Amino acid sequence: MGFNFIYFYDSVRSGIEYLPNTFELTFIPILVGLCLGILIAVIRVYRIPFFAPLLAVLITLYQGIPLVVALMIYHLLFMAAFNNFAAVLHLSISMADINTIWIGIFALSLHATCYMEESIKGAFFSVDQGQYEAGYSVGLTRLQTLRRIIIPQVIPVALPMLTNNIVGTIKGSSIVMVIGITEVLAGSVIPASKTYAFFEGYIAAALIYWIFTILVEKFAMRIEKRGDKYRRNLV
Amino acid sequence: MIEIKNAKKSFGKNEILHDVSIQVNKGDVIVILGPSGSGKTTLLRCINFLEKADAGTLTIGEQTVDLKKASSKEILEIRRKTAFVFQNYSLFHNKTALENVMEGLITARHVPYADAKKKAEDTLAWVGLLAKKDAYPCQLSGGQQQRVGIARAVVLDPEVILFDEPTSALDPELVGETLAVIKSVAERGITMIVVTHEMSFAQDVASKVVFMDGGFIVEEGTPAEIFRHPKEERTKQFLARIISAENMYYI
Numbered sequence: 001m002g003f004n005f006i007y008f009y010d011s012v013r014s015g016i017e018y019l020p021n022t023f024e025l026t027f028i029p030i031l032v033g034l035c036l037g038i039l040i041a042v043i044r045v046y047r048i049p050f051f052a053p054l055l056a057v058l059i060t061l062y063q064g065i066p067l068v069v070a071l072m073i074y075h076l077l078f079m080a081a082f083n084n085f086a087a088v089l090h091l092s093i094s095m096a097d098i099n100t101i102w103i104g105i106f107a108l109s110l111h112a113t114c115y116m117e118e119s120i121k122g123a124f125f126s127v128d129q130g131q132y133e134a135g136y137s138v139g140l141t142r143l144q145t146l147r148r149i150i151i152p153q154v155i156p157v158a159l160p161m162l163t164n165n166i167v168g169t170i171k172g173s174s175i176v177m178v179i180g181i182t183e184v185l186a187g188s189v190i191p192a193s194k195t196y197a198f199f200e201g202y203i204a205a206a207l208i209y210w211i212f213t214i215l216v217e218k219f220a221m222r223i224e225k226r227g228d229k230y231r232r233n234l235v
Numbered sequence: 236m237i238e239i240k241n242a243k244k245s246f247g248k249n250e251i252l253h254d255v256s257i258q259v260n261k262g263d264v265i266v267i268l269g270p271s272g273s274g275k276t277t278l279l280r281c282i283n284f285l286e287k288a289d290a291g292t293l294t295i296g297e298q299t300v301d302l303k304k305a306s307s308k309e310i311l312e313i314r315r316k317t318a319f320v321f322q323n324y325s326l327f328h329n330k331t332a333l334e335n336v337m338e339g340l341i342t343a344r345h346v347p348y349a350d351a352k353k354k355a356e357d358t359l360a361w362v363g364l365l366a367k368k369d370a371y372p373c374q375l376s377g378g379q380q381q382r383v384g385i386a387r388a389v390v391l392d393p394e395v396i397l398f399d400e401p402t403s404a405l406d407p408e409l410v411g412e413t414l415a416v417i418k419s420v421a422e423r424g425i426t427m428i429v430v431t432h433e434m435s436f437a438q439d440v441a442s443k444v445v446f447m448d449g450g451f452i453v454e455e456g457t458p459a460e461i462f463r464h465p466k467e468e469r470t471k472q473f474l475a476r477i478i479s480a481e482n483m484y485y486i
Contacts, residue, residue: 130325133285137319138339138387141311148342152329 007197011204018187025173033112041120104176123158163220242291269447318388324380326372333368378409
């Protein structure tokens with residue numbers, strides 16, 4: 001099998017053109033995942049009645065669904081029900097006005113929330129109960145203890161796991177290709193539809209993802225080092 | 236004055252405190268003795284609402300609260316009048332020694348930063364650790380950590396400091412320095428309730444010794460009364476075992 005560098009170059013350019021879509025498909029889910037993940041983790045760590053067990057069940061159930069399957073289901077639901085739904089709400093928009101990328105963002109956000117919640121919850125459990133009690137004993141409220149004592153200790157533990165989740169979300173974003181969203185992967189193989197240089201196309205996509213994830217990991221390592229100053233080497 | 240009346244607490248079916256009442260006058264040093272599982276620590280934790288008792292009342296100064304039904308506002312008020320020294324130190328891992336001592340002043344009592352820093356430094360100097368003020372807890376020895384823990388409690392000028400076995404996690408060489416600091420807390424006239432197994436400390440410092448067993452207060456009195464002339468059979472048994480064990484060291 002020959003490797004055509006001109007086709008490869010075309011594929012890289014075409015893939016990079018769709019990088020903004022991949023950014024949208026990763027950064028929005030990461031942000032949503034972080035915010036909801038922290039919220040749900042706090043609810044579960046503090047065992048808030050009703051919500052904590054409900055969320056535990058929902059997350060366990062949701063984690064059992066592959067991302068592709070969830071995407072397909074949302075896409076079908078969207079196509080089958082959106083126009084009726086808009087009519088009920090008297091919205092003057094139709095299915096055609098909505099970019100399907102939002103279906104991808106929605107599905108990726110839910111998956112990111114589940115994984116990040118688990119990482120953050122795990123990090124919470126690494127903080128000794130005595131730290132809470134010490135906070136209360138000097139007269140801090142629950143919220144003050146959480147903000148000033150617990151969260152600063154949770155972050156350095158959670159960071160490596162969250163980095164993993166983020167890299168997972170970046171790579172997971174390529175799956176949205178199956179519902180016809182064009183991002184880096186689909187973009188890289190566009191030229192191949194004319195030239196049949198699929199091999200070059202996929203290598204181009206791999207290269208772009210690889211650089212993207214390396215950059216994210218380097219950035220995360222920098223932050224991790226900053227938060228590490230008070231931690232025992234052996235923890 | 237601090238008064239606990241009819242405190243009761245059980246974990247599941249296991250009743251830890253049966254109707255315990257204690258009265259502490261200002262400046263008193265109360266030492267609570269007793270075997271493991273006798274409810275000493277639970278009693279201390281109930282005073283600071285780290286554990287919620289099933290019944291009873293607590294009076295600190297003018298304020299009386301129900302140990303079971305206290306609102307979160309009342310709990311916060313009580314906690315701001317008390318301080319706690321933990322068995323395993325429980326310093327804030329993410330803060331330096333100085334920040335540990337300042338935290339309660341700044342966040343809970345809204346003392347201006349400069350005043351809080353001055354006061355915290357003075358207190359650290361008093362426990363002999365001013366040189367270590369920028370060290371994180373993981374860089375301090377157990378005895379040093381516990382002295383920071385004591386400074387963190389003393390700096391708040393609480394009405395009472397609760398010590399939960401402050402030396403039992405320390406190795407024998409470090410017990411001395413920590414006990415010396417606790418003794419000087421007592422000399423400052425701060426009211427203290429101390430749970431400990433250090434008999435000689437109890438003899439030297441306590442103004443009242445309380446012996447607990449099985450969730451009851453078996454006997455209370457001055458150190459001389461309890462150690463030399465215990466009235467109850469259970470107290471005699473306990474002391475006989477402990478004191479003969481302590482004497483072993485001198486043989």
